[in-house]
Amino acid sequence: xxxxAGLIHRGETxxxxxxxxxxxxxxxxxxxxxxxxxxxxxxxxxxxxxxFKVAEQEDMRKGFRIHEEVKxxxxxxxxxxxxxxxxIIAQEQVTEYAxxxxxxxxxxxxxxxxxxxxxxxxxxxxxxxxxxxxxxxGDANTVSDQYGLDGFNGTHAIGHTRMATESDVDIRSAxxxxxxxxxxxxxxxxxxxxxxxxxxxxxxxxxxxFMSNCDSELIAVYLADRMxxxxxxxxxxxxxxxxLDGVFTYVVATGDKLGMAKDVMAAKPMVLYESDxxxxxxxEEVAIRSIFPNEIDTYDPYEGxxxxxxx
Amino acid sequence: MAELKQKDSHAMGLHEEQxxxxxxxxxxxxxxxxxxxxxxxxxxxxxxxxxxxAANMEIKDINLRIRQLMSEGYGDITVQNPGAKHSLGVxxxxxxxxxxxxxxxxxxxxxxxxxxxxxxxxxxxxxxENMMAGTVVVEKNAGxxxxxxxxxxxxVCKGDVGSRTGIDQKGGTIxxxxxxxxxxxxxxxxxxxxxxGDAGINLGDSMYDGTIYVAGKIAGLGVDAVEGEMTELDxxxxxxxxxxxxxxxxxxxxxxxxxxxxxxxxxxxxLEPTEKKLVL
Numbered sequence: 001x002x003x004x005a006g007l008i009h010r011g012e013t014x015x016x017x018x019x020x021x022x023x024x025x026x027x028x029x030x031x032x033x034x035x036x037x038x039x040x041x042x043x044x045x046x047x048x049x050x051x052f053k054v055a056e057q058e059d060m061r062k063g064f065r066i067h068e069e070v071k072x073x074x075x076x077x078x079x080x081x082x083x084x085x086x087x088i089i090a091q092e093q094v095t096e097y098a099x100x101x102x103x104x105x106x107x108x109x110x111x112x113x114x115x116x117x118x119x120x121x122x123x124x125x126x127x128x129x130x131x132x133x134x135x136x137x138g139d140a141n142t143v144s145d146q147y148g149l150d151g152f153n154g155t156h157a158i159g160h161t162r163m164a165t166e167s168d169v170d171i172r173s174a175x176x177x178x179x180x181x182x183x184x185x186x187x188x189x190x191x192x193x194x195x196x197x198x199x200x201x202x203x204x205x206x207x208x209x210f211m212s213n214c215d216s217e218l219i220a221v222y223l224a225d226r227m228x229x230x231x232x233x234x235x236x237x238x239x240x241x242x243x244l245d246g247v248f249t250y251v252v253a254t255g256d257k258l259g260m261a262k263d264v265m266a267a268k269p270m271v272l273y274e275s276d277x278x279x280x281x282x283x284e285e286v287a288i289r290s291i292f293p294n295e296i297d298t299y300d301p302y303e304g305x306x307x308x309x310x311x
Numbered sequence: 312m313a314e315l316k317q318k319d320s321h322a323m324g325l326h327e328e329q330x331x332x333x334x335x336x337x338x339x340x341x342x343x344x345x346x347x348x349x350x351x352x353x354x355x356x357x358x359x360x361x362x363x364x365a366a367n368m369e370i371k372d373i374n375l376r377i378r379q380l381m382s383e384g385y386g387d388i389t390v391q392n393p394g395a396k397h398s399l400g401v402x403x404x405x406x407x408x409x410x411x412x413x414x415x416x417x418x419x420x421x422x423x424x425x426x427x428x429x430x431x432x433x434x435x436x437x438x439x440e441n442m443m444a445g446t447v448v449v450e451k452n453a454g455x456x457x458x459x460x461x462x463x464x465x466x467v468c469k470g471d472v473g474s475r476t477g478i479d480q481k482g483g484t485i486x487x488x489x490x491x492x493x494x495x496x497x498x499x500x501x502x503x504x505x506x507x508g509d510a511g512i513n514l515g516d517s518m519y520d521g522t523i524y525v526a527g528k529i530a531g532l533g534v535d536a537v538e539g540e541m542t543e544l545d546x547x548x549x550x551x552x553x554x555x556x557x558x559x560x561x562x563x564x565x566x567x568x569x570x571x572x573x574x575x576x577x578x579x580x581x582l583e584p585t586e587k588k589l590v591l
Contacts, residue, residue: 264512266455266474266493269436285395285435286416293366293394295413298433299452300473303493303511 001163002175003027004188004270005282006251007291008156008258008309012277013042017144017152022290023282024140024159030283031163034174035143036135038186038253040311041154043129047089047104048183051125052077052116055097056170057137059121069121070097076119084112094147098125100132110181114209123172123211128184130154130255135174155311156258158251160188167214177217179224180209184255187223189216190283191248191268199244219250237261237306251281259308266303273298279309349404349424353381357408360387370396381405395435400428417454420447436473439466442483448556455492458485461502467556474511477504480521488558494533496523496570505549505567507560515570523570524549526560532570539571 005023007016016039024035041049054073059066074093081088081103089102105112113124126133134147140161144150160175167173179185193199193215200210200218208221222244226236237252237259249268252259260281262270272281273288273296280288285298301307361380365373373390377400380388389410393399397416400409400423407426411419414432424443429450436454439447444463455473458466463483474492477485482502490508499518509527516533523536524545532538549564560567 264493266511269454271435271454284397284416285414285433286397289395295432297451298414299471300454300492302490303474 001030002190003030003161003283003287004159004175004190004249004251005280005287006156006158006188006253006258006260007278007280008311010277010279010309010311013153013155015151016040016154016157017149019291020157020159021140021144021149023280023287024161026287026290027161027283028139031161032139033164033169034135034137034162034171035140036133036160036162036175036188037143037149037157038126038131038133038159038176038178038188039149039152039154039157040128040130040184040253040255041132041152043255044102047102048127048129049132050101050103050127051098051133052101053098053123053125053171054119055121056172057097058170060096067096073119073121074099077116077122080115080119081112084115086112094134095136098134098136098147109183113181117209117211124178124180126178126186127181128178128255131178131184131186131253133176133178133186135160135171135176137169137171137174155256156253158186158188158253158258166192167212172212173214175214175216177212177214177220179220180211182224182228185220185224185227185252187216187220187250187252189219189248189250191215191246191250191263193218193244193246193248195245215246216250219244219248220252223252233257233259234306234308237308241304241306249283256311257308258311259306260301261306262301262303264304270301271298272301272307274309348406352405354384355381355386355405355407356384357386359385360389360408361385362389362391362412364391365396365399366392366394370398373399374401377403377409381407393432395433397435400426414451423447433470434468438468439464442466444483452489457487457491458483461485465552465556467558469556469558471508476506477502480504484552486552486556486558490527493530496521496536497533499523499572503548505552507553507558515572517576518570518572520572524564524567525570526562526567529568529570535573535576536570537573539569541565541567541569545569 054070086105091101136143175188176186196215223236247267249262249270271285387408391412393411393413395414395416398418400420402422403426404424409428411430415434417435419434419438421440426445428447433451434453437456440459446465449468452470453468453472457472457476460479461483462481465484467486469488471489472487472491476491476495478497480499480502485504487506493511494513496515499521502521504523506525510525510529512531513533515536546564
C-alpha cells in the first residue's frame with residue numbers, strides 16, 4: 001500500500017525533520033517496514049552533503065567479520081574520495097553502517113558516485129547541496145530517533161512509509177530514491193509501473209544505474225534523465241504521465257521545488273493542503289492533521305494532474 | 312422478448328419467493344410495520360441532543376460512544392474534532408441526526424441505513440460506501456469512490472469530489488456540488504447522479520443502467536455511456552431534489568446533460584460470451 005508525504009515552506013525555513021516525522025508516523029499503518037526522508041536544508045555555497053551506507057541493517061547481524069568489514073569499506077570510500085580530489089570538510093558516523101559527509105568537489109559527480117559504489121556494499125543514498133536522504137527499517141519515529149532528525153531545519157521535504165510487496169525489506173528497496181547522479185533530486189511513489197522493465201532497459205542503455213528492482217527508483221531516474229536532456233521539472237513530470245504506464249501518484253523534490261503527479265486513472269490517493277506560505281500533501285489527511293490539528297481545507301488532485309511549488 | 316423473460320422467471324418461481332429482510336426504506340411490504348426497523352434498533356428522541364469531543368479518542372471508541380448515546384435515547388449527536396480519522400460513523404442502522412463537526416478520513420459513514428448525517432468538513436475516500444438509506448451531506452470536498460455501491464438514500468457533497476464517484480452505484484442519489492473526477496458512474500447499475508460542475512474522463516463507463524445529469528463540461532464519456540433526452544419528469548425531479556439541499560444548477564436544470572446506458576455491451580445480449588463466439 002505505502003504512504004507518501006511532502007511539505008514545503010515558501011520563503012522560510014522550519015523544523016522539517018520533526019514535521020515530516022509526525023506526518024510519516026501518522027501513515028505507519030500504510031507501511032510499517034521501512035521509512036525514508038528526503039530533507040532539504042539550507043545549501044552552503046560550493047559544498048555538498050553525501051549520505052551513504054556501507055552495509056544493509058540486516059548485514060550487521062550476520063557473522064563476526066562484518067563489524068571489521070564496514071570499517072574497511074568506509075576507509076575505501078575515504079581513499080577513493082581523496083584519490084579523486086574530494087576535500088572532506090566534516091564527517092559524521094550516524095550508525096555503524098551509515099555516514100554523512102560535507103565535502104567540496106569540482107569534478108564529475110557521476111564519476112565520483114560510480115567510483116564509490118564500485119566498493120562492495122557501498123550505496124550512495126544522496127548527494128546534494130541541499131538534499132539529505134535518510135532511510136532505514138522501522139517506523140518514522142524509530143528512524144528519526146536513530147538518525148537524529150528532530151530539529152533538522154530546512155524548506156521542504158518528502159517521505160515514505162513502505163509496505164514491502166514486490167521487493168525485500170531492506171534499505172536498498174526503501175524510498176525515497178535519489179535520482180543518481182543528479183544533485184538534489186529525490187522521489188517517493190505509491191503505485192505500480194507496468195512498463196518498468198522496458199523503461200529501465202532504455203534508461204540503462206543511456207548509462208543510468210539502478211540499485212534496486214523497485215519501480216519507484218525508475219521514476220527518479222526517468223525524471224533526472226529528462227531534466228538532463230534540458231526539460232524543466234514540470235515538463236518532465238507532464239511527460240511522465242504519458243510515458244510511464246500503470247497507476248501511480250508520486251512526489252518529487254529538487255533543491256528548491258516540490259512537485260506531485262497523478263496518473264490518468266487516479267487510482268492512488270493524495271490529499272493536498274495549500275496556503276500562501278505552506279503546502280502539505282500526503283496519502284491520507286490524517287498525516288496533514290498531525291501538524292495541523294485544527295480544521296483545514298483540503299482536496300484531492302485530479303487524474304493526470306501535475307503541480308509544482310517553489311520554496 | 313420481455314414477456315418471454317417474465318414468463319420464464321415466473322415459471323422458475325422467482326416471483327413467489329417471500330423476501331425477508333429489514334430496512335428503514337419502504338421497500339418490502341407496506342403492511343409489515345416492524346420490518347422497517349432493525350431488530351435491536353434504539354428508540355431515540357430527536358429532541359434529545361448531546362455532543363462529545365473526539366480529538367483524543369480512538370476510532371473504535373468514537374463509534375462505540377455514538378452507539379452508547381443512541382442506547383441512552385439521544386437522537387441528535389454531534390461529534391466534535393473528528394480529525395479526519397477513518398471509518399467513523401459506520402454501520403449505523405438507526406434513525407439518528409448525526410453531525411461531524413470537522414472532517415472524516417477514509418470509509419466514513421459506510422454501511423449505514425437510516426441516519427441523517429452532516430459533515431461540516433471534508434471526507435476522504437469511499438464515504439458512505441454501501442449506504443442503504445438516510446441522508447449524508449458533506450459541506451466541503453470529498454475524496455475518490457464517493458458513494459461506492461450506494462444502494463439508497465441521498466449522498467450530497469457541496470464541493471469537489473475525486474475520481475470514480477458512485478462506482479457500482481445500485482440505487483439512491485449522489486449529488487456533487489462541484490467537479491467530479493475520472494470514471495464517475497463506472498459500472499453504475501441503478502440510481503441517479505447529479506454533477507453540478509464538470510465531469511472527468513470516462514463518465515459512466517460500462518454503466519448498466521441509472522442516470523447521470525451533468526451541468527458542466529464532460530471531459531469524455533466512457534464505453535456504452537450515451538446522451539439521453541431530458542424529459543419534463545427529469546427537470547421536475549432535478550429541481551425538487553436540488554432545492555432540498557439548497558443547491559442550484561448553474562445554467563438551470565433544463566440545460567443539464569443527461570447520460571444513460573447505451574446498452575450495447577455484450578451483457579445485454581441474450582447469448583453468453585462463449586455462445587457468442589460459437590455463432591460469430
